[in-house]
Amino acid sequence: xxxxxxxxxxxxxxxxxxxxxxxxxxxxxxxxxxxxxxxxxxxxxxxxxxxxxxxxxxxxxxxxxxxxxxxxxxxxxxxxxxxxxxxxxxxxxxxxxxxxxxxxxxxxxxxxxxxxxxxxxxxxxxxxxxxxxxxxxxxxxxxxxxxxxxxxxxxxxxxxxxxxxxxxxxxxxxxxxxxxxxxxxxxxxxxxxxxxxxxxxxxxxxxxxxxxxxxxxxxxxxxxxxxxxxxxxxxxxxxxxxxxxxxxxxxxxxxxxxxxxxxxxxxxxxxxxxxxxxxxxxxxxxxxxxxxxxxxxxxxxxxxxxxxxxxxxxxxxxxxxxxxxxxxxxxxxxxxxxxxxxxxxxxxxxxxxxxxxxxxxxxxxxxxxxxxxxxxxxxxxxxxxxxxxxxxxxxxxxxxxxxxxxxxxxxxxxxxxxxxxxxxxxxxxxxxxxxxxxxxxxxxxxxxxxxxxxxxxxxxxxxxxxxxxxxxxxxxxxxxxxxxxxxxxxxxxxxxxxxxxxxxxxxxxxxxxxxxxxxxxxxxxxxxxxxxxxxxxxxxxxxxxxxxxxxxxxxxxxxxxxxxxxxxxxxxxxxxxxxxxxxxxxxxxxxxxxxxxxxxxxxxxxxxxxxxxxxxxxxxxxxxxxxxxxxxxxxxxxxxxxxxxxxxxxxxxxxxxxxxxxxxxxxxxxxxxxxxxxxxxxxxxxxxxxxxxxxxxxxxxxxxxxxxxxxxxxxxxxxxxxxxxxx
Ligand code: ADP
Ligand code: MG
Numbered sequence: 051x052x053x054x055x056x057x058x059x060x061x062x063x064x065x066x067x068x069x070x071x072x073x074x075x076x077x078x079x080x081x082x083x084x085x086x087x088x089x090x091x092x093x094x095x096x097x098x099x100x101x102x103x104x105x106x107x108x109x110x111x112x113x114x115x116x117x118x119x120x121x122x123x124x125x126x127x128x129x130x131x132x133x134x135x136x137x138x139x140x141x142x143x144x145x146x147x148x149x150x151x152x153x154x155x156x157x158x159x160x161x162x163x164x165x166x167x168x169x170x171x172x173x174x175x176x177x178x179x180x181x182x183x184x185x186x187x188x189x190x191x192x193x194x195x196x197x198x199x200x201x202x203x204x205x206x207x208x209x210x211x212x213x214x215x216x217x218x219x220x221x222x223x224x225x226x227x228x229x230x231x232x233x234x235x236x237x238x239x240x241x242x243x244x245x246x247x248x249x250x251x252x253x254x255x256x257x258x259x260x261x262x263x264x265x266x267x268x269x270x271x272x273x274x275x276x277x278x279x280x281x282x283x284x285x286x287x288x289x290x291x292x293x294x295x296x297x298x299x300x301x302x303x304x305x306x307x308x309x310x311x312x313x314x315x316x317x318x319x320x321x322x323x324x325x326x327x328x329x330x331x332x333x334x335x336x337x338x339x340x341x342x343x344x345x346x347x348x349x350x351x352x353x354x355x356x357x358x359x360x361x362x363x364x365x366x367x368x369x370x371x372x373x374x375x376x377x378x379x380x381x382x383x384x385x386x387x388x389x390x391x392x393x394x395x396x397x398x399x400x401x402x403x404x405x406x407x408x409x410x411x412x413x414x415x416x417x418x419x420x421x422x423x424x425x426x427x428x429x430x431x432x433x434x435x436x437x438x439x440x441x442x443x444x445x446x447x448x449x450x451x452x453x454x455x456x457x458x459x460x461x462x463x464x465x466x467x468x469x470x471x472x473x474x475x476x477x478x479x480x481x482x483x484x485x486x487x488x489x490x491x492x493x494x495x496x497x498x499x500x501x502x503x504x505x506x507x508x509x510x511x512x513x514x515x516x517x518x519x520x521x522x523x524x525x526x527x528x529x530x531x532x533x534x535x536x537x538x539x540x541x542x543x544x545x546x547x548x549x550x551x552x553x554x555x556x557x558x559x560x561x562x563x564x565x566x567x568x569x570x571x572x573x574x575x576x577x578x579x580x581x582x583x584x585x586x587x588x589x590x591x592x593x594x595x596x597x598x599x600x601x602x603x604x605x606x607x608x609x610x611x612x613x614x615x616x617x618x619x620x621x622x623x624x625x626x627x628x629x630x631x632x633x634x635x636x637x638x639x640x641x642x643x644x645x646x647x648x649x650x651x652x653x654x655x656x657x658x659x660x661x662x663x664x665x666x667x668x669x670x671x672x673x674x675x676x677x678x679x680x681x682x683x684x685x686x687x688x689x690x691x692x693x694x695x696x697x698x699x700x701x702x703x704x705x706x707x708x709x710x711x712x713x714x715x716x717x718x719x720x721x722x723x724x725x726x727x728x729x730x731x732x733x734x735x736x737x738x739x740x741x742x743x744x745x746x747x748x749x750x751x752x753x754x755x756x757x758x759x760x761x762x763x764x765x766x767x768x769x770x771x772x773x774x775x776x777x
Contacts, residue, residue, distance in 0.1 A: 051762065051763050051764075051765070052668075052763075052764065052765065052766040054277050054766060055277060055765070055766065055767070055768050055772075057273070058271075058273040058274050058276070058277040058768055059273075059274070059768070059772060061271075061273040062271040062273055062274060065271070065310060065372060066310075067309045067310045067312070067313035067371075068313050068314075068317065068370060068371050069313070070313055070316045070317050070320070076319075076323050079320065079323050079324055080323045080324075080326065080328070081323075081324075081325075081326040082323075082324050083131065083206050083207040083208070083324045083325055083326070084204050084205075084206045084207075084325060084326035085124055085127055085128075085204050085205040085206065086204050086326060087103075089127050090102060090103075090123070092127075093123035093124070093126055093127040094119065094120060094123040095119050095123070097116065097119065098116050098119040098120045098123060101113075101116045101120070102120060102201055105201040105202065106201060106202050107256070108256070109202075109237065112173075112201060114169055114173070115169075116169075117169035117172055117173050117199075118168055118169035119169075120169070120172060121167050121168050121169045121171065121172040122167075122168075124167070124172065124205055124212065124214075125154060125165065125166075125167040125212075128154075128167075128205075128207060128212035129154065129165055131207050132207075132210060133154070133207050133210055133211060133212045134153060134154065134155070134210045134211075135151040135152060135153050135154065135210060135211040135212070136151070136152055136154060136167055136171065136211060136212040136213075136214065137149040137150055137151045137152065137211050137212070137213055137214070138150070138175045138177070138197040138199075138214050138216040139213035139214060139215055139216065140197050140215070140216045140217065140218040140227050140229065141218070141227050141228040141229050141354075141355075141358050141530060141532065142182040142183065142218055142226060142227050142228075143182065143183040143184075143185075143226065143227065143228065143638065143641050144182065144183060145528065145529065145530055145645075146358075146361070146362070147358050147359070147361075147362055148182070148218075149211070149213065150175075150177070151211050152171075154166060154167050172199055172214065173198065173199050174196055174197070174198050174199070175196065175197045175216070176194055176195070176196060177194075177195045177196065177197050177218065178193055178194070178195065179193055179194060179195030179218075179220050179221070179226055180193035182195070182218070182226060183226075183641045183644070183645075184220065184226055184637060184641075185636070185637025185638060185639070185640040185641040185644075186637060186640060187220050187222075187224045187226065187633065187634070187637045193221075194220075194221040195218060195219060195220050195221060195226055196218070196219055196220075196221070197216035197217065197218050198216055198217050198219065199214055199215075199216055200215045200216055200217055200229065200233065200351075202233070202349075202351055202352075203215035203351055203352050203355045204326070206325050206326065206359075208325065208359075208363075215229075215355055216229075217229045217230040217233065218230070224631065224633060224634050224637070225630065225634055228354070228530045228532035228533065228536075229351070229354070229355075229532060231532075231536045231624075231629050231630050231634070232350070232351060232354060232532045232535055232536045232539075233351060234627075234628060234629045234630075235535070235536040235537075235539040235540040235543065235627070235629050236258075236259055236350055236351055236535075236539055238539065238540060238543035238544075238627045238628065238629060239257065239259050239396070239539040239540075239542060239543040239546075240256060240257050240258070240259075241543070242542075242543040242544070242546040242547045242550070243257035243396055243404065243420070243542075243543070243546055244256060244257050244398075245546070245547075245550050246419060246420075246423075246546050246549060246550055247398055247404070247416070249416075249419075249553070249564060249568065250412060250413070250415070250416040250419075251398075251400060251402075251416075253400050254398045254399065254400055254402075255399055256398070256399040257396050257397070257398050257399075257404070258349050258350070258396070258397050258398075258399075259349070259350040259394065259395075259396055259535070259538075259539050260347045260348065260349060260350060260353070260393075260394065260395045260396070260397055260519075261347060261348065261349075261350040261353035261354065261392060261393065261394055261531060261535055262344065262345065262346065262347025262348070262353065262392075262393035262519070263344070263345070263353060263357050263390055263391065263392055263393070263531055264331075264342055264343075264344040264390065264391040264393070265342065265343050265344065265357065265360060265361075265364075265390055265527065266335050266340060266341070266342045266388035266389055266390065266527050267340070267341055267342075267343075267364065267375050267376060267377055267388060267527060268337070268339050268340050268341075268375070268376040268378075268381050268382075268388065269311060269314065269339055269341060269368070269373045269374070269375060269376075269776065270339060270373065270374050270376060270773050270774075270776075271372060271373060271374075271773070271776060272368075272369075272372045272373060272374050273372070274768045274772060274773045275374035275376075275773075276374075277767070277768045278767055278768055278773075279656060279659070279660055279664075280656055280657070280660060281374070281376070281381070283652065283656050284378075284649075284652060284653050284656055285376060285377070285378035285381065285443070285528075286376070286378045286380060286381040286382075286443070287381060287382055287383070287770070288653060288656060288657040288660065288746065288750065289657070289660060289661070289665070289749075289750055289753045289754060289757075289767065290382070290383070290754065290757070290767065290769065290770050291754040291757045291758055291769070291770065292382075292383060292384030292385070292770055293769070293770045293771035293774065294771070295771075306334075307332070307333070307334055307341075308776050308777050310371065310373075310776060310777070311341065311776060313371065314367065314368065314371040314373055315332050315341070315343070317367050317370065317371065318343070318363065318364060318367045319332070319343075321363050321366075321367055322345075322360060322363060325356075325359060325363070326356075327345055327356045327359065327360055327363075328345045328346040328348065329343060329344070329345045330344060330345055330346050331343065331344040331345075332344075335386065335388070336385075336386045337382070337385035337386040337774075338385065338774040338775055339773070339774050339775070339776055340385075340386060340388065343360070347393060347395070347519075350394075350535050350539070353531070354530070354531050354532045354535060357390075357530070357531050358530055358532075361377060361528075364377075376388075377527050377528040378443050378527070378528060379441075379443040379444045379446055379447050379526045379527050379528060380443060380446030380447060380452075382770060382774065384770075385774075386452070387446055387447045387452055387527075388526075388527035389447065389454075389523055389524070389525060389526060389527050390525045390526060390527050390529060390531065391521050391522070391523045391525070392521070392522040392523075392525050392531055392534050392535065392538075393516070393519045393520070393521050393522075394519060394520050394521070394522060394535070394538055395518060395519040395520070396420060396542075402416075403518055403519075404416065404417065404420040405417065405420055405421060405424075405515075405518055405519055405520065406517075406518035407497045407498065407518075410495075411490040411491065411494045411495040414494045414495065414497050415490075415494055415565065415568060415569075417497070418469075418473070418494065418497075418572060419549070419568060419572065420546075421462075421466070421515070422470070422572050422575050422576060422579075423542065423545045423546055423549050423575065424520060424542050424545075425460050425462070425575075425579050425582060425583065426545055426575040426578065426579040427541040427542045427544065427545035428458065428460055428513055428541070428579075428582055429460075429578070429579035429581065429582035430541065430545070430579075431537070431541040431620075431623070432458040432459075432582060432602060432603060433458075433603040433605070433611075433614040433617075434537055434541070434614050434615065434620050434623075435458050435513075435522075435524070435534070435537055435538070435541075436448070436456060436458050436524075436603060436605055436611050436614065437605075437611045437612055437613070437614040437615045437620075438533045438534055438536075438537045438615070439524050439525050439526060439529065439533070439534055440605075440608040440611040440612055440642070441526055441528075441529065441608060441642075441645070441646070441649075442608055442645070442646050442649040442650055442653075443526060443528060443649070444524075444526035444529070444608075445606070445607055445608050447524075447526070448524060448606070449606030449607055450606075452589075454510060454511065454512035454523050454524050454588055455510070455512065455588045455589060455593070455594075455604075456604055456605055456606050456611070457512075457588070457593065457594070457597045457602050457603070457604045458512050458513060458524070458582070458602070458603075459511060459512065459513065459582055459583065459584035459588065459593075459597070459602065460511070460513045460514070460515070460582050460583050460584070461508040461511035461513070461514040461515065461583075461584065461585055462514075462515045462583060462585075463508075463515065463585075464585070465497070465498070466497070466515065467583070467585065469493060469494075469496075469497055470576050470583075472493050473493060473569070473572060473573055473576055474573055474576045474577055476489060476569055476570075476573050478570060478573070479560070479562070479570065480562060480566060481566050481569065486565070486566075489569065508585065508588070510587050510588030510589050511523070511584070511588055512524040512588065522534055522538065536629065540623065540624065540627050540629050541623070543627055544623055544626065544627050549571060549575075552571045553567045553568055553571050554567075556570060556571065581600040581601065581602065582602070584596075584597075607739050608642070608646045608735070608739070609643070609646060609732065609735035609736045609738075609739045610739075612639060612642050612643060612646075612732075612735070613732070615635065615638065615639045615642070616635060616636055616639045620635065621635055621636075640731065643731055643732060643734070643735045646735050646738070646739075647726075647734050647735050647738050650738040650739070650742060650743055651723065651726075651727075651738065651742075653746065654719055654723055654742050654743075654745070654746070657746055657749055657750070658716045658719065658720065658749075660753075660767070661712050661716060661749050661753055662712075662713075662716060664766045664767060665712065665753045665756060665766075666709055666712060666713065668756075668760060668764050668765060668766055669705050669708065669709055669756050669760060670705075670709070671764055672705065672759075672760040672761050672764055673701075673702055673705045673706070675761070676698045676701055676702050676705075677702060679695070679698055680695045680698050680699060680702070683695045683698075701759060704759065705756065705759065705760075708752040708753075708755055708756050709752075711748070711752045712749055712752045712753060715745050715748045715749045715752075716745075716749065718745065719742060719745035719749070722737070722741040722742045722745070723738075723742050725737065725741070726738050726741065726742055757769070
């Protein structure tokens with residue numbers, strides 16, 4: 051075994067679980083490091099407290115004088131918790147989070163100093179926009195950007211820094227982050243959904259979008275991960291033969307969690323609880339060394355912040371436990387990849403989940419209204435949803451017969467399918483009293499509160515209704531949920547706005563009663579959006595054919611998918627809903643293309659380097675051993691030697707062939723890369739996708755063949771079977 055591999059494996063054998071000291075109950079530590087309502091009550095003036103609460107509940111602006119008061123309270127609270135620094139915490143378009151720490155400490159002359167933090171520091175900070183992706187928005191002569199406080203997500207202490215959630219915009223006001231458009235989309239859905247709710251309940255004055263994410267991830271021992279240049283540089287294995295035993299036996303899902311991992315999870319959960327992330331569920335996932343963590347759902351903005359924070363916390367805690375967290379969507383071939391299911395629902399300030407069926411027919415008509423409008427929105431913008439979740443790493447799931455497919459469809463279960471089928475046949479225009487009664491009692495009134503067949507969920511559906519929420523399963527495990535949430539809330543907002551207009555028109559111009567009008571419009575929507583509904587197996591070839599007939603998009607790669615982001619239809623959507631300007635949308639499209647190109651470029655370089663520097667030399671060493679052996683046999687057996695050296699000679703030849711193939715593929719790939727590098731934007735991405743990326747598989751094929759031929763003692767890279775079965 052190579053020295054690196056030997057040492058790495060040896061290190062892992064000596065590992066014992068890190069002891070977790072915390073014996074406090076979860077409820078005791080929950081939110082301890084968050085400037086939440088309790089902390090605000092204690093540290094803020096009554097006036098400041100009220101002002102922040104108003105901002106959270108109804109988006110009211112906080113004026114500068116009050117901001118000063120809030121800052122003082124926040125600082126006192128943070129100092130009481132041992133914080134020494136503060137930072138605006140934001141989510142630039144790199145996909146991760148960003149922070150820049152400043153000390154509270156400030157010298158005031160005469161050798162004295164104070165702790166200072168005022169309204170100015172709280173509300174707005176300057177940041178260098180040129181160091182973050184901006185898709186050409188930033189003018190070269192004006193590199194400034196600003197971060198601005200988002201009072202709807204509470205400040206928290208992480209390490210020794212007070213973190214203040216902020217949005218990040220350019221000097222000219224364009225969004226440069228994930229949060230700014232999300233907040234606008236959440237505002238749009240609030241307004242549109244509240245308007246529609248008024249048909250059913252005049253007391254509704256606010257609608258919140260909720261998000262409950264489920265984060266999947268892999269854990270690999272640090273020493274093993276670090277022995278693999280591909281994992282370190284690209285987050286995934288570019289080479290490696292699948293082990294003889296993978297997940298065929300289905301023995302990992304919900305299996306007992308190894309003690310080292312449990313210890314990590316407990317530590318992670320404690321950290322999450324302190325930060326106010328309401329973690330609830332942990333379990334093994336389908337693949338070996340794959341796990342999942344899920345919290346209680348929350349208001350979408352907060353949930354997005356919590357997921358972004360979580361991804362950071364996961365890595366930091368993992369370091370203590372000598373684990374590396376892999377959030378990549380497909381770190382290993384041959385076993386499951388990782389996603390991040392986004393469970394989404396809408397709820398009112400009167401405490402009603404708008405996507406939950408209930409007992410009374412009227413409430414159920416409200417449920418159907420939101421349910422059907424969501425389906426219609428997804429139908430109209432399926433291609434945008436696919437575009438939003440596109441990334442080089444998520445392509446391994448969406449475009450490759452793995453959960454879920456690249457075709458966006460909606461699964462609703464048999465019971466609700468039947469309800470929609472019946473509603474579709476409702477008479478157009480005015481309804482007779484008998485018809486109305488029949489509808490209310492026998493169709494709408496019959497939707498059971500608990501939908502039985504939703505326990506039997508269709509795991510192959512990218513967008514499934516699961517009883518009282520929709521679950522978007524196509525989001526990548528490393529992605530920021532903000533993108534998907536911005537799209538979903540924007541398209542449903544637009545759809546609800548349209549719906550309201552159409553219903554009002556029928557009432558005003560055709561003299562229909564309100565509920566008649568609602569039935570009429572819903573009926574049309576059911577018909578119009580039928581093609582997006584699919585209850586079958588989403589991975590089958592049949593579905594690909596069927597989906598094509600239905601006119602649904604099937605964009606398997608990121609460059610293909612991204613085009614939908616800048617279609618006229620999408621640009622108009624964002625503009626109309628006041629979520630993003632055309633310039634902002636186009637900038638994001640450029641950023642995504644560039645990210646794709648860079649990632650494939652890096653992967654290409656890394657696979658080339660490993661194949662040349664690690665694999666070929668190792669293969670040659672082994673081949674030399676064989677040659678020596680053959681020569682020895684010749685010395686012993688003379689003319690007869692071919693009889694005894696037959697296998698060895700075959701291997702020698704085979705190794706040479708693999709080496710030749712690897713070498714020529716790397717040369718060709720490098721040539722293609724050079725050509726691609728002369729291009730930009732969509733063309734560069736297309737070329738990288740179609741001309742460069744296919745070589746990865748070719749190179750890998752030959753390297754993996756060599757892995758199973760070459761003496762295990764010589765093989766330099768830690769193997770799948772060594773990485774994937776943590777005890
Ligand atoms: P799974 O999909 O793995 O079977 P569950 O369906 O139990 O798991 O729920 C997973 C996620 O759904 C959790 O994050 C949970 O908070 C979230 N969730 C539950 N109810 C809602 C809701 N009404 N709105 C949004 N998310 C929800
Ligand atoms: Mg789920």
